[in-house]
Amino acid sequence: MPVVVACFKWVVDEAYIRRGAGGALDFSSVDYKIGEYDRNAIEEAVRLRDAGGGGSVIGITVGAPESAKGVKDGLSRGMDLAFFASDPSFKDLEPSQTAAILAEVIRSRIPQYDLITCGEGSSDLYAQQVGPRLAELLGIPCVCFVQKLSLEGGKLVTDRRVEDGVEVVEAPLPALVTVLPDINTPRIPGVKDTLMAGKKPVTTIKREELAGSFGATLKTEAMTASSLERTGEKLAADAAGIARFVDTLRKSGVIR
Amino acid sequence: MNFKLTEEQELIRKNIREFCVKNVEPIAAEIDEKESHPADLFKKLAEGGWMGIPIPTQYGGAGADYLTNAIVVEELSRSCSSTGFTVSIHVGIACMLINLFGTEDQKKKYLVPLATGKHLGAFVLTEPGAGTDVMAATTTATKDGDAYVLNGTKTFISNGPIADTYLVFCWTDKAAGRKGMSSFIIPKGTPGLKPGEHFHKMGLRSSQTSEVVFKDCRLTKENLLGAEGAGMGNAGAAFDHGRVGIAAQGVGILQAALDESIKYSKERVQMGSPIARHQAISWMIADMATDLQAARFLTYYAAWLKDNKLPFTKDASMAKLFAAEKAMHHTTKAVQIHGGYGYIKGAKVERLMRDAKILEIYEGTSEAQRMVISGTVLR
Amino acid sequence: MAGIWIIAETREQAFELLGAGRSLAPDMGTALTAIVRKGAGPPEETIARGADEVFLLPELPPDQPFGAHLPVIEQEAKTASPDLILFISSARGKEMAARLAARLGAGLCSGCTALAFDKGSGSIRMERLAYGGAAIQKLTASTKPVIVAVPPRSFEPAQVVDGRQGKTRELPSPPPSAVRIIEKKPKEKVAKDITEARVIVCAGRGFDKKEDLALARELADALGGELGATRPLTEEMHWLSADLCIGLSGVQVKPELYMGLGVSGQIQHMTGVRGAKVVCAVNRDENAPIFALSDFGIVGSLYEVVPKIIEELKK
Numbered sequence: 029m030p031v032v033v034a035c036f037k038w039v040v041d042e043a044y045i046r047r048g049a050g051g052a053l054d055f056s057s058v059d060y061k062i063g064e065y066d067r068n069a070i071e072e073a074v075r076l077r078d079a080g081g082g083g084s085v086i087g088i089t090v091g092a093p094e095s096a097k098g099v100k101d102g103l104s105r106g107m108d109l110a111f112f113a114s115d116p117s118f119k120d121l122e123p124s125q126t127a128a129i130l131a132e133v134i135r136s137r138i139p140q141y142d143l144i145t146c147g148e149g150s151s152d153l154y155a156q157q158v159g160p161r162l163a164e165l166l167g168i169p170c171v172c173f174v175q176k177l178s179l180e181g182g183k184l185v186t187d188r189r190v191e192d193g194v195e196v197v198e199a200p201l202p203a204l205v206t207v208l209p210d211i212n213t214p215r216i217p218g219v220k221d222t223l224m225a226g227k228k229p230v231t232t233i234k235r236e237e238l239a240g241s242f243g244a245t246l247k248t249e250a251m252t253a254s255s256l257e258r259t260g261e262k263l264a265a266d267a268a269g270i271a272r273f274v275d276t277l278r279k280s281g282v283i284r
Numbered sequence: 285m286n287f288k289l290t291e292e293q294e295l296i297r298k299n300i301r302e303f304c305v306k307n308v309e310p311i312a313a314e315i316d317e318k319e320s321h322p323a324d325l326f327k328k329l330a331e332g333g334w335m336g337i338p339i340p341t342q343y344g345g346a347g348a349d350y351l352t353n354a355i356v357v358e359e360l361s362r363s364c365s366s367t368g369f370t371v372s373i374h375v376g377i378a379c380m381l382i383n384l385f386g387t388e389d390q391k392k393k394y395l396v397p398l399a400t401g402k403h404l405g406a407f408v409l410t411e412p413g414a415g416t417d418v419m420a421a422t423t424t425a426t427k428d429g430d431a432y433v434l435n436g437t438k439t440f441i442s443n444g445p446i447a448d449t450y451l452v453f454c455w456t457d458k459a460a461g462r463k464g465m466s467s468f469i470i471p472k473g474t475p476g477l478k479p480g481e482h483f484h485k486m487g488l489r490s491s492q493t494s495e496v497v498f499k500d501c502r503l504t505k506e507n508l509l510g511a512e513g514a515g516m517g518n519a520g521a522a523f524d525h526g527r528v529g530i531a532a533q534g535v536g537i538l539q540a541a542l543d544e545s546i547k548y549s550k551e552r553v554q555m556g557s558p559i560a561r562h563q564a565i566s567w568m569i570a571d572m573a574t575d576l577q578a579a580r581f582l583t584y585y586a587a588w589l590k591d592n593k594l595p596f597t598k599d600a601s602m603a604k605l606f607a608a609e610k611a612m613h614h615t616t617k618a619v620q621i622h623g624g625y626g627y628i629k630g631a632k633v634e635r636l637m638r639d640a641k642i643l644e645i646y647e648g649t650s651e652a653q654r655m656v657i658s659g660t661v662l663r
Numbered sequence: 664m665a666g667i668w669i670i671a672e673t674r675e676q677a678f679e680l681l682g683a684g685r686s687l688a689p690d691m692g693t694a695l696t697a698i699v700r701k702g703a704g705p706p707e708e709t710i711a712r713g714a715d716e717v718f719l720l721p722e723l724p725p726d727q728p729f730g731a732h733l734p735v736i737e738q739e740a741k742t743a744s745p746d747l748i749l750f751i752s753s754a755r756g757k758e759m760a761a762r763l764a765a766r767l768g769a770g771l772c773s774g775c776t777a778l779a780f781d782k783g784s785g786s787i788r789m790e791r792l793a794y795g796g797a798a799i800q801k802l803t804a805s806t807k808p809v810i811v812a813v814p815p816r817s818f819e820p821a822q823v824v825d826g827r828q829g830k831t832r833e834l835p836s837p838p839p840s841a842v843r844i845i846e847k848k849p850k851e852k853v854a855k856d857i858t859e860a861r862v863i864v865c866a867g868r869g870f871d872k873k874e875d876l877a878l879a880r881e882l883a884d885a886l887g888g889e890l891g892a893t894r895p896l897t898e899e900m901h902w903l904s905a906d907l908c909i910g911l912s913g914v915q916v917k918p919e920l921y922m923g924l925g926v927s928g929q930i931q932h933m934t935g936v937r938g939a940k941v942v943c944a945v946n947r948d949e950n951a952p953i954f955a956l957s958d959f960g961i962v963g964s965l966y967e968v969v970p971k972i973i974e975e976l977k978k
Contacts, residue, residue, distance in 0.1 A: 040928070042794040053798055061298070065912075097291045102929075104295065123761075124770060153774045153793050153800070154911060157761040164765035169841040170730075172758040185845075189905065190754040196846035197728070203842075209912065210898045210905065216303050218332035218345035219356075222295045245770030246809070250801040254792065256933050258942055260955045265963025273943070273961050274975040280958075282862065282920035282941050283886060283976070399838075551950045 029083035030142040030179055032217070033161070034073035034107060035130060036066035036089050038098025039152040047253040060094075062101050065147025068207050069152045073145045075212060076105035076179060084108040086138060090129045090205035092119035103225035106215035111137055115235035123153065127161035132238045134166060137231065143184060144197075144204040148173060170201035172206045236267035293352055300356050303332065304363040312364035315490035316635050319482065321446055322490065325367065328399025334360075335371065339379050343391050344399035350525070351587040354532040358583075361536025362543075365639035366449060366490040368536055372529030373442050374398070378405020378451055380525045382469065385510035394449050394469050406447035407522060408438045408496050412652035416652045418465075418519065423454035423498060430505060432456070432468070434476065434498040440646070445479045448472050451522075452498070452516050465515030468507045476501025487638030514600055524597050526647045527604035528590065531583040534607025534643050537636055538576040541611070541618040543635050545569055548622055565621055570612045579607040598660040605653035608643035615640040668695045668748040668808075669714075670736065672729055674704040676751040678820035681713040683749055683778065683813060685821050688713075688788075690780045693746060698736060700729075701833065710829035712821040719833045730754045730762065731840035737766045739834065745808050752812035771810040772802050777862045778811055782810060787811075796911055796934025811823060814915050816858060818836070850906065857907055862888025862920045863936075868895050869925015869965050871944060873902040878923055878969050885976045893915065893932050911933040924965045928953025945969065 041061045048054035060092050062070075073085045087102045087110035099112045108127060121129070134141070144166075146159035156172075163170030169184075174195070176187040184203045186193050201277050217225075235242075263269035289297070309329055315322050329335055337353040339345025346352075353375055361368025382395045397403040414420040423436025434454060441450075450470045470477055480495030503615035510518055546569060549560035559565045582603040589596035615637040619626035626633045644650045667688055670682035677699045684695045697714035699706075706717040718739065720732050724851050740748065740763070750760040752774055764771035776799075777790035788804045789811060793800040857863055864883040866876055876890070883890045891905065897908040909916055910932040917938035924945050926932065933956045936942060944953045944960035945968045961968050 040794065042797050045794055052778065059298075097294070100291055101295050101298075104299075122770070124768075127765065142708055148912070151795065154795075155771070155791075156757050157764065157771055157773055160758050160761035161765035164762045170758070170762065171842060173754045187848075188754070191906075193850040194848040195728070195844050196848070197842055197844050199842045209894075210901075216306070216332065217295070217299050218334070219296055219337055219348055219352070220333045220341075222292050222299065223346060223348055225295075226292060242827070243805075245764075245768070245804070245806045246772065246802045247805050248800055249788075250799075250975050251793065252799050252801070254797060254799045254934075256796070256930070256937055256956045258956055258958045260957055261959040262954055263947060263959060263961045265961050265968050269961055269963075270968065270971045270975055271939075273959065274972060276959055277920070277941070280920075281943050547950055551955075 030080040031078050031083050031086065031140060032073040032076050033086045033088060033134065033138060033141050033144045034070045034102075035144065035146045035158065036070055036087060036098070036102050037063045037150050037152070038089060038091050038095040038101070038151060039063045042151065047255075051252045053251055053253050060098065061151070062098060062105070063147055063151035065149055065151065065207075065209060067105065067147075068209050068211055069145040069147045070102060070105045070107060071212045071214040072177070072207050073143075074282070076143065080179065086111065086141070088130055088133055089113070090118050090121065090126050092116055100222075100225045101217075103228045103230070104221040105215060108228065110230045111234045112230055113238065114232050117235060120248075122244055122246050122248075123155045123157035124161060125242045127158045127165060128240055128242050129238065130158070130162050131165035132240050133233060136238070137233070142179065142201045144168075144202070146204065146206045148206045148208050148232055156206070159204060163204035166204070169203040170205075171197050171199055171203065174205045174209055175208045175211050177205060177207070177211070245254075289355075292348075293355060296348075296352055297355050297359060300334065300359045303328075303334075304359055308360065308363040308367055312367070313630060314636065315364070315534055315634070316366065317489075317629070319484065319489045321492050322367070326370075326401065326404070329371065333509055335401030336376060336379055336399025337375060339375075339383055339395065339399040343383065344396040345379070349587075350528065351584055351590040351591055354528055354583055354587040357529050357532040358536040358539070358580075361533040362540045364490070365533060365537055365636070366488050366618055368533045369488060369491050369530075370404075370443060372533055373526060374405045376529035377407040377522045377523045378449060381451055381467070381509065381518055381522055384405070385514070386469070389506070390469060390509070394471070398449055403448035404446060405449045405451065406441055406443040406496070407526070408441050408450050408452040409519060409522075410438060410440045412437060412439050418516070419462070421453070421455065421465075423452075424458065425454045425456050425468065425503070427456070428502075432503045432507070434468070434501040434503065436498050440483070440493060441479075441496045442491055442493055442646075444496050445482050445492045447479075450477065450496065451509065452496075453519055456512050456515075460513065462516045463513045465519070466512050467509040467518045468503055468514040469509050470501070470503065470507060472533075474501060474503070485553070487635070487640060488642050502585045512631050520597070523648060524600050525590070527600040527653075528583060528586045528596070530601070530643055530647050531579065531586065531603035531607040534604070534611040534640070535576065535580045535583050537611040537640050537643070538572065538579055538614055539608070539634060541615045542569070542572050542576055543598055545572060545618045545621045559621070562594075568617045568621060572617060575610040575614060579610050582606050598657055601648070601653040601656040604643075604647070605650050605657065609650060611640040611643055666696055666743065666745045667691065668696045668740070668745045670698045670748060670750050670756075671703065671861050672753070672755055675820070676753070676756070676815070677703060677709055678712055679816065679818045679861070680749045680813075681709070681821035682818040685713040685943060686818070687747070687778070687780050688872070690782055691746065696743075696745065696836075703936075705876070706831040708823070710831075711823045711825070711827050713827070715829050717829060717831045719831065721833060721836045721838075726843045726845065727840055728842055728844055730842065731758050731837045732834075733759060733762055733766070733837070735834050735837045736763060740767055740808065748810045749813060750810065750812040757812055760810050764810045767808065767810075768806065768899045769808050769810050770804045770806055771812065773812045775811045775813045776817070778813065792911065792934060795931045797930055810970075814833050816917065828964055855887045857891050857909070858914050860889035860916070860917055860918050862886045863891045863909070863916055863918045864888055865891040865893065865923045865926055866896055866903070867919060867923060867926030870896070873900070875966070876902060878966070882922070882924070882969050882973055885973050886920065888918070888920065892927055893929075923953050923957070926953055926957050926967060927951045945972075
């Protein structure tokens, strides 16, 4: 009956970011979503709970008060209850701050747990730091980039993907994992899941209720739109188009 | 005045959109071409609880409001109008009518499998000689002791070939006029009920449409929905609810027409610039966006009235009339914006335009809506 | 004592990081320390390629992960107090960088795409991608040290300079790690490492079934290149191995030619090919975003177009 803590973040849906004047980012019509990879973390936590014949899944997120909708979204994905560290200053945090706040919430509010699941990275910053940082701050073992996992006799057994193959790794519990997107297929919450989410317990924690200063270690000097645009010449699928396509390849010197 | 949807409604919209992108959009063109009913897709819709949104949870529904249902029909229709409509008629008419007028036993027997999406419902009213003029219907249910015996031919019945549960309207006492019509719940397989062959249609092609023929179809009082003679009133409720669904379908089509037009006009270059920068095109898109917003507000308002237990007959008609006509108008413009590419099979706007036309016809033609609206405002 | 540290697991990583370190060390006026696995290669070579000092990480028992060295490295860092610590953002590198950052209370710029020292302000300037590649985030450090993880092949490997001198020291063996490796499943080498490929033909969702990928392979062969894939093909359909997945969450590639077949051009994918010299596409949807992100492309079904391209290439 495992107790699994799933960490998630309510992020800007990058599909709605527009390129504004002078290369600035235009956030005027953005929508928000649960980070794509965090959905795998939640799904895996729920899977472990259900496979373990009980237990619970506790969600945690850190954000500005507007992220309350994200808490509901998270709960609609099968979690039992949630902690929401909410403060206007918790917007645009860097990974070191997010990890420190999560660690403090877990230390002070969740006395017992078996496993913490995190996505491999957030959908917005994709710094891939919060998971391993959080494990260090809590002083628990950490396995990143996990594509398969199980809990067996007080131990965590995982397949983690590294450049040269797969390592089967074990660690004593409690531990933290960051999961890869192919570990599972996150559910799309059904209507009832969403309606029930609002009835699940949420503990909102304000900044002053947390011990710690949570200072930044990096400073974002600028966030500008990147451009991948190229000339984008479109050719027809006829003989002339194909001949020109191959000819252009040859002339560009990339075919030997 | 509050124009903001609830957090739940916003999340549900996001989820059904994701569902559509993953499960509906990829098959929409194919099921249109093949005129096939996507049974696997409907299984997934049932699993997610999308087939009984406004029905109370004790009868297998999600217990949400009618506005949420309208949002879901809109999003489904944005990807595939046929799918949006099939859900709309199933929920808005079949489920809603049994929920409103059915007995406890009928709800347990028929509504639970419908609202959980295990069964599909059909609304059986129209006849070859009785469209807008419901009074011209000829199908009769003759009393034979405690039984009713149905005879007659119904046509243009959506979900006709595939429904599990038919809500059938016919005369129990023709001489009694409006008070002589009754409605029945008839499960598929009942002797004497015979669905016909699928009609090949201009649009909405994966929605299955057929005749439904009754030949000495014997029913009992348990099949009667509401009191004997309550049929016309029940049909009125069916139209009120159904029309909000058709309006939502129109909103979804308008949104899709706008999505496609924006995307294409920004990409397509003519005379040295994307056509979106040409005023002829950008004004079409401005009108499209404006009418979309107006249609959405009318539709949500009608659903809101229903959810707040206020009269909404006129408002459902207004929403349906406006959304239908604007969907037809703007899908034509969307094809125009796409030029020759928009006229080719496989272009989404081509399908949108064909799918839009039926909105002006079924569940009351635009003319019938004007009759309802004028009848109310001139009263 | 200040300085630049590089922490590497392999010889190749060490040389690239030395390349990065050497480009910064003169301006920062500081020494370069390489912390490398002992088994990765002779320390003399590391010194010849730019290290002023080499710390050797002792070999570990087979069940111990690279991360086991962390407590030792942490202690060294607390004593030496370097200004900048560089990692390669490999799976192990990213994890170790983040864990070390937490232990040192340091900032970490992961997936760093540009790194420079600004002499005027005396600050290290870093850039990375955010929002799925839609944005560039420019950062400076507010604390010391700052840790930076750079993607593989971001920097040219440092070259050998004859006559360089340096010190070598072996670090102590770490205490056993709670995380234990119980089995290693080496990757089956089905294809060459696509990050090294000069030409990449990338298959996208436009392929109807797995068998059809033979067409992409045939084109890759005709061009003397390798096959890559978009995320849906590796993560959802499992048609190809995950290490062929190109994009922000896969590998970043820098070929001379990238050709996307049936690839729509999602930004998360295209960010992975931003270093390509030539990008071209075949897609039947003329509105596919990839066209705007390509140098040129053909609007048409890949099933019709690719065989014709192969034929044309043979002429």
